Amino acid sequence: MKNSFDPKNPRIHQARERSALNSPAVITLNFVIFALLFIGGLTLLFFKLAIGWTFLGFSTLPLMLIFWIKNALDTIPLGKTDDFTDLLSPDLLLLLKSDTTPADLVKIIPKTRSGAFLMARFMLTIPVLEQIAPFFPTSIEPIYNAARTIREQTNSKTIDGAILITAAIASIPNYEQILNQLKLSLNDLYQGITWFNYLNGHLKDRKKPVHTGGIARDFAFGYTPTLQHFAINLSTRFSGFSQKIQQAENAEIMQKIIDTFTHGGRQNVALIGAYGSGRSSIVNSLAETLMNADSKVPTSLKYRQIYSLDAPSLISAAKNQGELEYLMIKILNEIYSAKNIILCLDNAHLFFEEGPGSVDIANLLVPVLEAGRIRIIMIMDDQKFLEISAKNPALANSLNKIIVNPSNREETLKILMDQAPLLEYQKHVVYTYQSLVEAYRLGEQYIHDVEMPGKAKLLLESAANYSDRGLVTAESVQTAVEKSYGVKVKVADSNEDKNKLLNLEQLIHARMIDQQEAVSAVANALRRAGAGVKNESRPIGTFLFLGPTGVGKTELAKTLSEVYFNGESNIIRLDMNEFASPDDVNRLIRDGATDATSLTAEVMKQPFAVVLLDEIEKAHPAVLTTLLQVLDEGILRDEKNREVSFRDTIIIATSNAGANTIRDQIIAGHSIADFKEPLIESLISSGEFKPEFLNRFDEICLFKPLSKQDLVGVLDLIIASTNKTLEPQKIAVNLTPGAKQILIEKGYDPKMGARPMRRIVQKTVENIVAAAILSGAAQPGSQLTITENEISIT
């Protein structure tokens, strides 16, 4: 077993011949020579010239050459030994030399099909490889040895460019560190090799002839004009269109359908599963399989055609229920007479319930289903099936149910790899492997009404709009999620984002005074989220703010929304005193279609927001119990049992509980750290909060009462806010130190915090400014200075 490149291996000679001869130019030239010799020979013979025979005789040579090139040189079989050269792919046979060094691989790999595939799919660009190359082993043998192992592990036929570059990377002693920098693992590269092998095999399979029954296939089956008008023939649409991986993943379900249709009894199948779980793909694969003459299906099912009934066009074509039933009977009669039709009812619930775009014809269909003379496949949502079962048990009992479960990560990635070429053809883009992985990850996190693999496919489709020069990367998928769902999923990478996160405390303090502990707690939570180190199964942060009124609890939530959550409008505020009865639990989870202001509806509309639960102590215990799951897992199910994600929200609950204790302790000169734990204990022991509720919060922040010194800052902020209001009129207002002192004396109330100050400013400063504007004393561009005298008079 030689582990080096042997330049004398006969396969190299074959590869060179193939490279030189198997080209369209050579084939065309041979055809032209053949045509000239053949026509020339016949012409000469026509004029009785014997040389024509020589022409004709030699005309066979170019034909033989074409046959040889197309059959003998099209594939170069593996060598007979286990030597490295005997295992190489044809393109590598031409590119490798006996003195090839590991560094040379950087130039060789992009010239191979599989190598270029892996580089494009994993964003291993030439500059990236050039950066990695210095870490390759100094000798090529360890790389060749690793390539041999990877070939076996990935069940690859040959050692090709993709395997060689993977082997080169795997031969680096600390390859994991390098791959980590590229956000990859060795297993990912193995997946890439398998992906290439699959697509390459698929291309070869497409060259094989497809047998679909021939011109007399349907002679024994009847005409179905009405059905064809209202249904789509899936068999003709998917005939010869192989979805092998999808078929492999769903082989068990397909076999169950085939078994149901070939054994006696009710000839129907109800595929029950969530939207996106691949129910339609199973039917499409089945349609393709039944039409393939070479597939191993029972004769009684061979060439049976699956028609998907278009419910909306059928319902819209009928003027009333009677006409619809007449049409349906006509279609069913045609199907029965035709003998080769399997009827597929996609969204079958449309035929079993009254509503817009749906009509209840269960009385017509149930006898048909029970009689079992017509083969029917129904595709139904699991929830709809439960609803219909409750309403019509006879229907539910007449169906052969098959549950279609969502695919797991491994299955989803396989399906996405299978379907990526089709999406790429439709969208004119190329999907990287990382984009598929990211589509799965973010699909799981942000799409809740669809199941896998559907949700990942949806994301990949929308990510195509954010491709980078035709390449759909993980960032493209993240952008698609951010644009579609209004959330932040990217790790902060721009300097602006990073600076904002690093200086959050300063940005917040530009709007509120003191409360360092609470400000640091929320800033740290946002920094964790921005750096991508937060727990993805929980909200960004959950905080309980305790303290007296008017000390900035609600203001901090608003400031946070303004600074980080794209504006103050991105705050979902619930006054919990409105949730004081157990019945109010329903108001939290009500369906958005009936109540647009329910908590679940608001978060569905604005998943990236601050959720402010004001005065939480006033909510009923049942309401608090409902909120436990939100605080713990970031998920709340609405009344339709849909999962609503709170994982991109920051949840802030505020309460005045313990306000007196906080005030007394601060006045007594204690720091918050001195009495925080005893205070929380007392809140639990007094029954104001249950321990399981308090334990769900990331942090409980105590807000201390504002001192007179703090009020100076509060006053400055209020005046700044007044100036912002006056900005369109180009008028500015400022206070003399004396005026400020009077306002602080008047506005200071340790029990009420900053609230009285706002009222005082309104009564004094704003009244003075209003009067000045109306009297003409304040003109655009002027600056009003309010003195202590003016304040005293008002």
Added chain:
Amino acid sequence: MAIAEMFLWWYVHGWSVFVQKIKNFMASIIDFFSMSDLVRTLFQPFRQISAATASAESSLDLKFHMFIDRLVSRIVGFFSRLTLLLAGTIIILLGAILSLVLIVLWPVIPLAPLAGIILTITGAFL
């Protein structure tokens, strides 16, 4: 060198490759004419015209009417299938004969240039 390899391949592997291609070609023709289905359904009603069946309670007149309908449909089906079956058989036979000739001629095809030179020299078949 390439020409020599081509001749060697022609006699060693080429023959079996050619036979395989002939097999695929014949399979495609058989599939195109749906030969097995034509034989299997030779007497079935054409396009299931008049596929409706009379029930036990139907009148004798209706039952007779249905029987005649089905009989006509079967006769139409039989003749249309037979026509296609015959056409397919002829094409398959022609294809088989041509294939057989080509398989027999396979070893002598490389000798065609030599034969051409001999015919030119002898001036035969003019």
